[in-house]
Amino acid sequence: MNxxxxxxxxxxxxxxxxRVMSPWYRRAIDVASHYLPLVxxxxxxxxxxxxxxxxxxxxxxxxxxxxxxxxxxTMNGFTVQRFANAGALSVQIEGDxxxxxxxxxxxxxxNVRIRSITPEGxxxxxxxxxxxxNGDGSEVQLTGNARVLREAYSEGAAHEAQLNFRGxxxxxxxRTERVSSHLPVVITRDATEVRGASMTYxxxxxxxxxxxxxxxxxxxxxxxxxxx
Numbered sequence: 001m002n003x004x005x006x007x008x009x010x011x012x013x014x015x016x017x018x019r020v021m022s023p024w025y026r027r028a029i030d031v032a033s034h035y036l037p038l039v040x041x042x043x044x045x046x047x048x049x050x051x052x053x054x055x056x057x058x059x060x061x062x063x064x065x066x067x068x069x070x071x072x073x074t075m076n077g078f079t080v081q082r083f084a085n086a087g088a089l090s091v092q093i094e095g096d097x098x099x100x101x102x103x104x105x106x107x108x109x110x111n112v113r114i115r116s117i118t119p120e121g122x123x124x125x126x127x128x129x130x131x132x133x134n135g136d137g138s139e140v141q142l143t144g145n146a147r148v149l150r151e152a153y154s155e156g157a158a159h160e161a162q163l164n165f166r167g168x169x170x171x172x173x174x175r176t177e178r179v180s181s182h183l184p185v186v187i188t189r190d191a192t193e194v195r196g197a198s199m200t201y202x203x204x205x206x207x208x209x210x211x212x213x214x215x216x217x218x219x220x221x222x223x224x225x226x227x228x
Contacts (some may be wrong), residue, residue, distance in 0.1 A: 012087075053078070069101055073099075074098065074100075077096065078095060080093045081093075083188070090116070091114070092115040096110045097111075102107070108131070110129070112128055113125040113126070113127055123153070124153070124177070125148070125149045126140065126172055130144050130168070131143070138173070139173055143169055144171065145168070146165075146170040150162065150203060163203075165186070165189065166185070166187075167186065169185075178201065180199065182198050183198065184196065187199070187208065191219040192216070196215075197210070197212025197213050197214070198211045198212060
């Protein structure tokens with residue numbers, strides 16, 4: 001057979017490609033698998049935000065507010081009285097102007113006059129141009145022409161003469177009946193006068209302690225005795 005007369009062989013035609021469709025649930029699974037990481041990240045971010053929003057924030061100790069030394073009330077031409085449990089008058093404080101400072105719970109008084117009465121009936125009077133008192137009036141610092149006068153009294157057969165303290169500063173403890181000063185003080189009892197650079201007096205023990213130079217004048221003497 002003559003090869004020249006044979007028809008040329010042609011490559012066989014490839015069968016036409018057919019498009020195969022997957023079932024709908026497989027397509028849904030494929031889509032979900034693609035977007036699942038994004039959905040999980042979004043849910044995680046939402047949960048973190050809600051947790052941070054609802055978690056209480058610890059701010060540490062709050063700094064203390066500095067209370068300014070400003071009076072919260074003022075009284076003019078006043079009289080304040082305090083009474084003991086039995087109803088008897090224990091302390092009466094008068095003055096031209098009173099200012100109360102809440103940061104220290106103290107009273108500042110101009111031209112003060114004080115009258116204190118112990119349960120035994122002993123009376124102590126005090127005057128000064130200015131005074132600073134604690135809240136209940138049991139402790140008073142007198143400044144400017146300060147004077148404290150313990151009136152004479154008798155207990156049984158004993159008699160205590162009037163005792164007078166004078167100075168630019170006197171610290172008075174009314175409940176414990178003590179008077180002290182770091183400045184010069186003059187004490188007068190009857191005709192006896194004692195001057196000291198500083199002083200502490202306890203009326204319950206009847207003892208006065210002086211520091212520094214002391215001068216004393218006793219009845220019948222013409223010149224004060226000196227103690228270096």
